[in-house]
Amino acid sequence: MNDAILTREERVVFALRELYRGYGYQPYRMSKFEEYELYVRNKEFMVGDRVIAFNDTNGKMLALKPDVTLSIIKGGEDKPGEKQKVYYDENVYRVSRSTHRFKEIRQAGLECIGEVDLYDVYEAITLAAKSLCAIGGEYQLTVSHLGLLFGELSRVSDDPAFLSEASACISEKNAHDLKLVCDRFGVKNGDYDSLVRLLSANFAPSDVPAFLSTCPTATDEIGRLSALLAASPYADRIRFDFSLTGDANYYNGFIFKGFLRGIASDVLSGGQYDRMMEKLGRTSRAVGFALYLDLLEALDRPDDGYDVDVLLLYDGTCDPAEVLRQVELLRKTEGSCTAQHAIPEKLRYRKLIDLRKEGTKC
Numbered sequence: 455m456n457d458a459i460l461t462r463e464e465r466v467v468f469a470l471r472e473l474y475r476g477y478g479y480q481p482y483r484m485s486k487f488e489e490y491e492l493y494v495r496n497k498e499f500m501v502g503d504r505v506i507a508f509n510d511t512n513g514k515m516l517a518l519k520p521d522v523t524l525s526i527i528k529g530g531e532d533k534p535g536e537k538q539k540v541y542y543d544e545n546v547y548r549v550s551r552s553t554h555r556f557k558e559i560r561q562a563g564l565e566c567i568g569e570v571d572l573y574d575v576y577e578a579i580t581l582a583a584k585s586l587c588a589i590g591g592e593y594q595l596t597v598s599h600l601g602l603l604f605g606e607l608s609r610v611s612d613d614p615a616f617l618s619e620a621s622a623c624i625s626e627k628n629a630h631d632l633k634l635v636c637d638r639f640g641v642k643n644g645d646y647d648s649l650v651r652l653l654s655a656n657f658a659p660s661d662v663p664a665f666l667s668t669c670p671t672a673t674d675e676i677g678r679l680s681a682l683l684a685a686s687p688y689a690d691r692i693r694f695d696f697s698l699t700g701d702a703n704y705y706n707g708f709i710f711k712g713f714l715r716g717i718a719s720d721v722l723s724g725g726q727y728d729r730m731m732e733k734l735g736r737t738s739r740a741v742g743f744a745l746y747l748d749l750l751e752a753l754d755r756p757d758d759g760y761d762v763d764v765l766l767l768y769d770g771t772c773d774p775a776e777v778l779r780q781v782e783l784l785r786k787t788e789g790s791c792t793a794q795h796a797i798p799e800k801l802r803y804r805k806l807i808d809l810r811k812e813g814t815k816c
Contacts, residue, residue: 463560463747467543469588470562470745474541477581479564482540484525487516492524504549506556518547523742526565527731532738537568557748563724565742567731572675575708575726576682578741582712582722583688585745592715594691595722597683598698599708605671606652610636610645620649625699627653655696659684662694679708704730710743721749763789765803767796769810780809 471481506518519525522544530538541564549556564581566574579597586593603624607617616639623632629650636646657665662680666672683692700709705725712722724743731740764784768777777793784791788805797806 463750466589466747466750467562470585471541471543473581473584473588474564477539477577479539479541479566482526482542482565484519484522484529484542484544486519486545488519488525489514489516491515492517492528504556506547519544520546520548522546522561522563522744523565523727523730524734527567527734527736527740530567530736530738532736533568535569537566537570537574539566540564560747561744562747563742563744565740567736567740567742568738570726570728570739570741572678575741576679578724578743579679579683579692579708579710580686580688582710582724582743583686583691585743586691586712586714586722587688589714589721589750594693594713595688595710596693596695596698596713597679597708597710598694598696598700599673599676600700600706600725601673602669602671602676602696603652603699606649606669609671610641610649611639613639615639616641621699624649624652624697627697629653652696655694657694659686659689659692659694665696675707700725708741712743712745717749719749721746759802760804761802762792763803764791764805764807765797765801766791766793767806767808767810768793769795772809777809780807 475481505520507515508517510516522542526540526542541562543560543562546559546561547556548559562585564578566578579595583593583595586595603621604617607620610620611617616635619635620632623629623635632649632653633646635641636649641649655665659680662684663677666677666680680694683689686692698709698711705727706729707726709725710723711720714721722743722745724741726739726741728739731738766777766780766784781791781793784807792801792803
């Protein structure tokens, strides 16, 4: 196969399949459709609450799949001592964050469900880093822990409204509004100062233990994971940012996001979602991530700005065999060639050859 004709998205998919299989993850295939009721019951776990729904021939309401993880959880079962490790490459259908319209979005990722421990979290974060590396270019993987963030907030105030408003300010790194929220809820200046530290709590893995030693709600697992990541080959691409937040209905424990230079939003998102499993009636723990492949379009534009190297013009008097001979010759000497009767609108070509004007025998 000629890699030059593959898009970046296609090359990445092949690389990810090989990567995930190498760690024992099995391919997971699912239908494009799912029962609409699954999403109605679990709107709080979805990215947006709008779904494309339709009636099946038997009258049952179906939906084009807007989420992969819900389907995987629904299709699995809890088996003591076992872990379900799967990867996927699927299209989902939901409102795009950029266009605010429904879009078919290609998504790849993996899930580990079962008796998940620190190793599985470490493996998932490592595979997230390897996934970003497979795309190419500069990247950064940011890691946080919701237990630490909400532990610090709860230590200051257990008012649900305070937790919601303060966490939003911390996520936005907005110290000014955080101060207003703290004043409104009667938070002491010393406690406000401790929360402000979370806004700037951005460290290399090796620097995390020093911060944890001054944080009352820090847990041992954060220190252990930071030590593992500090010793990994991807340590210089990983940052711990304890202002990073996630949906508390969905995630618990460690969460992480991946970023690529040239793309404004995160292209990878994941973490532990035991809370989601529990709300769906499962007893297993879980960790996983999704990579939004549609966002890679911004990186896949040809560097030379051309759609084709040569545009070959001919008319109805030309011998088809001669036209094909010219195309084959140009493909060998110039790279790529398209034969047309007229110049297509918006076609970007490097060179124009007009057989009609050159007196080519037709």
